[in-house]
Amino acid sequence: MKILVVEDDQFHARYVLDAISEELPEVTEIAHAINRDEAEDEARAGEFEAIVMDLQMEHGNGIDAARAIWAHNPQTRILFWSNYADEAYLRGISQIVPEASAYGYVLKTATRDRLKLALRAVLFEGQIMISRELYQYQRQGQPSSALDKSEYAVLLDLALGLQDKMIAERQNLSLRTVQNRLQSLYDKLGIDEEDGPALNKRVRALNCAIRKKALNLQTLESAEAEYQRWCESQ
Amino acid sequence: MKILVVEDDQFHARYVLDAISEELPEVTEIAHAINRDEAEDEARAGEFEAIVMDLQMEHGNGIDAARAIWAHNPQTRILFWSNYADEAYLRGISQIVPEASAYGYVLKTATRDRLKLALRAVLFEGQIMISRELYQYQRQGQPSSALDKSEYAVLLDLALGLQDKMIAERQNLSLRTVQNRLQSLYDKLGIDEEDGPALNKRVRALNCAIRKKALNLQTLESAEAEYQRWCESQ
DNA sequence: ATATTTTTTGCGGGAACCCGCAATCGCGCG
DNA sequence: CGCGCGATTGCGGGTTCCCGCAAAAAATAT
Missing domain, CATH: 3.40.50.2300 (Response regulator)
Known part of the structure; x- marks a missing residue:
C-alpha cells in the first residue's frame, strides 16, 4: 500500500x-x-x-x-x-x-x-x-439554522459580491426568489435579532458567515476561481 | 530573565x-x-x-x-x-x-x-x-494602494456591516466624507477595474480585503467586540 | 499675505436592495 | 379530482447606496 x-x-x-x-x-x-x-x-x-x-x-x-x-x-x-x-x-x-x-x-x-x-x-x-x-x-435533518444547499450557493454568490440579478442568472432563479433566499439567509445567520441600530444586511451576512465559519478564506478563493471560469464560459 | x-x-x-x-x-x-x-x-x-x-x-x-x-x-x-x-x-x-x-x-x-x-x-x-x-x-510612504489609518478605520466599520450614517457618527465625519472614504477604499482594493458585470461594492470590498489579508477572522472578532463596547457606551 | 491645491461637505438623482402583499405554480393527500 | 400548503414569482414603494457636481473649508505652496 x-x-x-x-x-x-x-x-x-x-x-x-x-x-x-x-x-x-x-x-x-x-x-x-x-x-x-x-x-x-x-x-x-x-x-x-x-x-x-x-x-x-x-x-x-x-x-x-x-x-x-x-x-x-x-x-x-x-x-x-x-x-x-x-x-x-x-x-x-x-x-x-x-x-x-x-x-x-x-x-x-x-x-x-x-x-x-x-x-x-x-x-x-x-x-x-x-x-x-x-x-x-x-446533518440536514433540522431545517432551522442549517443552510440547505441552495441557500449555501446563494451565500457563496453573495460573498463574491454579485448582485441579485446576477445571482438569479447563475442559479436559474427569478430575482424575487433570490431575494427570498437572501431573506432566509439573513434569518438563519441571525442578522435582524441583533440589538443596536440597523445594519447593511449583505455585508453583515458575509461577516456573520465568516465568524460562524460557514465561509473562510479558502472558500472565498475557490468560489472566486469558479466564478471567473463561469464568467468566461458565458 | x-x-x-x-x-x-x-x-x-x-x-x-x-x-x-x-x-x-x-x-x-x-x-x-x-x-x-x-x-x-x-x-x-x-x-x-x-x-x-x-x-x-x-x-x-x-x-x-x-x-x-x-x-x-x-x-x-x-x-x-x-x-x-x-x-x-x-x-x-x-x-x-x-x-x-x-x-x-x-x-x-x-x-x-x-x-x-x-x-x-x-x-x-x-x-x-x-x-x-x-x-x-x-511603509506609509507611497499613498497609492496602501490604506491610511482613516481608510482602515472605515474599512473595519464597513466590514462589521455598519451603514454610512453610523460610520459617520463613529468616525466623526460627515456622511459624504464617509462615502468619499469608501470610494477610495473601492479604488485601492481594485474593485472597479475587474472585468465582468458590476458588483455590490460593499460586499466586494469586504471580500477583497479578506483575500488580500487586510482583514482576517481575528480582526473581525476584535472589531466586533470593540463595536459592542462602543454601542453600550452610547 | 495671497494663490493654489486638496479635503470636506451638501445636494440630487439613478440604481440596487429589502420586503410586504397577492397571485400563481407545484405537488402530495384524502 | 379537488383541496390545501408551501415555494415561486411579479409588483410597488421606502430605504440605502453610489457618485457627479460644485461650493466651502482646510492645508500647502509661492
Whole structure:
C-alpha cells in the first residue's frame, strides 16, 4: 500500500508519518508533498491509493488539490487533517468527493489514537469518518439554522459580491426568489435579532458567515476561481 | 530573565522552547501557556519581561492577549510568532503596541536561525524586528494602494456591516466624507477595474480585503467586540 | 499675505436592495 | 379530482447606496 502525505508544516508532517508507520505496517511506500503542486504531481506519478491531506497550506489549499487528484483518480482515499473545524471545509469537501471514494476529516487537536484510528478506518478500510465537532454541520435533518444547499450557493454568490440579478442568472432563479433566499439567509445567520441600530444586511451576512465559519478564506478563493471560469464560459 | 511562551500547538511550542534555551542562556525561567486566559493569568502572576506569542489559538487570539498584557505592564517585550503574513495582524499589533515596549513579528516558516535572531533582538535587546514579508505593509510612504489609518478605520466599520450614517457618527465625519472614504477604499482594493458585470461594492470590498489579508477572522472578532463596547457606551 | 491645491461637505438623482402583499405554480393527500 | 400548503414569482414603494457636481473649508505652496 502506498500513501502520500501532503503537509507543509514539518512538525505535523513528521507526526503523521510516524503515526502511519506505527499504525499501518501494511504501507510499503510513503511519499511527502509540501504544497498543492507537489501533491498533484506526486499523485499523478505515483498512483497512490491513500492520501493524508492538510487543508491549510502556504501555496494552494488542500480542497483544490483534492479535487484535482480525485478528477484524475476517483478511488483515491483521502483523509483530511486540519487545524480548524470550519463548516466551510466540510461543505467544500462534500461538494467534490466522488461516489467511488472514501474520505475522512480529523482535527489536528485529536489524540494520537484518534488519528491512528482514522488512518486505519479511512485509508485502509475505506470507511467514511468525520470528526464529531464537524458532523453537526452535515446533518440536514433540522431545517432551522442549517443552510440547505441552495441557500449555501446563494451565500457563496453573495460573498463574491454579485448582485441579485446576477445571482438569479447563475442559479436559474427569478430575482424575487433570490431575494427570498437572501431573506432566509439573513434569518438563519441571525442578522435582524441583533440589538443596536440597523445594519447593511449583505455585508453583515458575509461577516456573520465568516465568524460562524460557514465561509473562510479558502472558500472565498475557490468560489472566486469558479466564478471567473463561469464568467468566461458565458 | 523570565520568558513566557504562549502557543497552543505542542510541536511549535517545543520548537520555540528549545530555541530559547539554546539561544538565550540568560533565561532563568520559562513558562508555557496554551490559550489566552492562561497567558493573561501567567503574565499577571509572573511579571515576565519577555513573551513569545502565537497569534492563532483555539481559544482567544494573540492580539487580544497582548493588549491585555500590555495594559497591565507596558514594558513587556513580545515576539509574535505566526503562520501567516497578514497585513491585518500587523495593523492590529501596531494599534496596541505601547511606546515603552519592543516587539517583533516572525513567521513560523522562518529558519531556526532567524527565529533565534529575533528572540535575541526583540526579547533580550529590546529591538523592533519585523519580518520582511510584512514590512511592506508598514511603509506609509507611497499613498497609492496602501490604506491610511482613516481608510482602515472605515474599512473595519464597513466590514462589521455598519451603514454610512453610523460610520459617520463613529468616525466623526460627515456622511459624504464617509462615502468619499469608501470610494477610495473601492479604488485601492481594485474593485472597479475587474472585468465582468458590476458588483455590490460593499460586499466586494469586504471580500477583497479578506483575500488580500487586510482583514482576517481575528480582526473581525476584535472589531466586533470593540463595536459592542462602543454601542453600550452610547 | 495671497494663490493654489486638496479635503470636506451638501445636494440630487439613478440604481440596487429589502420586503410586504397577492397571485400563481407545484405537488402530495384524502 | 379537488383541496390545501408551501415555494415561486411579479409588483410597488421606502430605504440605502453610489457618485457627479460644485461650493466651502482646510492645508500647502509661492
